[in-house]
Each structure stands twice: as C-alpha cells, then as structure tokens.
Amino acid sequence: MKKLIPALFLLSLTGPVVAETPQDIYQERETLSRLLDQVNNLMPIADLAERQSLNSDKRHRFDYVALKRDLITIQYGLTHYLKTPLEPRQLSHDLNGSYRQFNE
Structure with a gap:
C-alpha cells in the first residue's frame, strides 16, 4: 500500500487524459x-533600448546580452518545434480490404 500512494500521487499530477483532435494541434x-x-x-526593441542605454551613466546596467541570448533561445525552440512535421496519425481501425457494398 505504501508503494501505491506515491504512484497515485504522480498520476494525479498528470491531469485527465484527453485525446487531442487535429484541430487542437x-x-x-x-x-x-x-x-x-x-x-x-x-x-x-531590445536593440533600441540597448542603444539608448549607451548614453546614460547609470551605476547598474541592464544585461542586454543575456536578454538577446534568451530571445534567441526561445526563437530557436519555437522554430524547431514548428518546423517538425506532425506525427503521422494512426488509423483508428484495422483495414479489412473489402470495399464492396451489396444493394438489397
């Protein structure tokens, strides 16, 4: 029973299982x-803000290099995900090979 409780807890974190429709995807x-x-x-906009900050003599400066690095990382991740083809859908039923219909 003690081993079952952590497993049930982990399952509760996943939320309900809902089938995605092509429209959702x-x-x-x-x-x-x-x-x-x-x-x-x-x-x-980040480039403009960086150029504008060059004229100031503030004690603390914003880290524009880190900001741009993060933006590039996000761009790469989104682009990579969007360029990845959608997985081919599996047929929901087996093919039976019989395509004849009989009229009664």
Missing part, C-alpha cells in the same frame, strides 16, 4: 507561430 501551432512573431518583434 493546428490551433496550438497557430498560437505558437503568433508567439514566435512576437518574439521576433522584440529583438529590434
């Missing part, structure tokens, strides 16, 4: 594509 990819567009738009 395409909606997710569309949303991630929009997110990638937004991340791509952030790079020029």
Whole structure:
C-alpha cells in the first residue's frame, strides 16, 4: 500500500487524459507561430533600448546580452518545434480490404 500512494500521487499530477483532435494541434501551432512573431518583434526593441542605454551613466546596467541570448533561445525552440512535421496519425481501425457494398 505504501508503494501505491506515491504512484497515485504522480498520476494525479498528470491531469485527465484527453485525446487531442487535429484541430487542437493546428490551433496550438497557430498560437505558437503568433508567439514566435512576437518574439521576433522584440529583438529590434531590445536593440533600441540597448542603444539608448549607451548614453546614460547609470551605476547598474541592464544585461542586454543575456536578454538577446534568451530571445534567441526561445526563437530557436519555437522554430524547431514548428518546423517538425506532425506525427503521422494512426488509423483508428484495422483495414479489412473489402470495399464492396451489396444493394438489397
């Protein structure tokens, strides 16, 4: 019984199992594509902020190199995921090879 409790706890963390529909997958990819567009738009804004910070003599400076590195990492991850083809769908039933219909 003691070994069963941790297993049940781990299963409860996974949440309900819901089958994805093709529409869900395409909606997710569309949303991630929009997110990638937004991340791509952030790079020029980060460049502008960095240029503007060069004229100031603040004691503490923002780490623009780290910001750009993180943006590039996010861009790469999103691009890699979106360029990966969708997994081929398995047929939900076995083929029987009989395609004749009989009219009664």
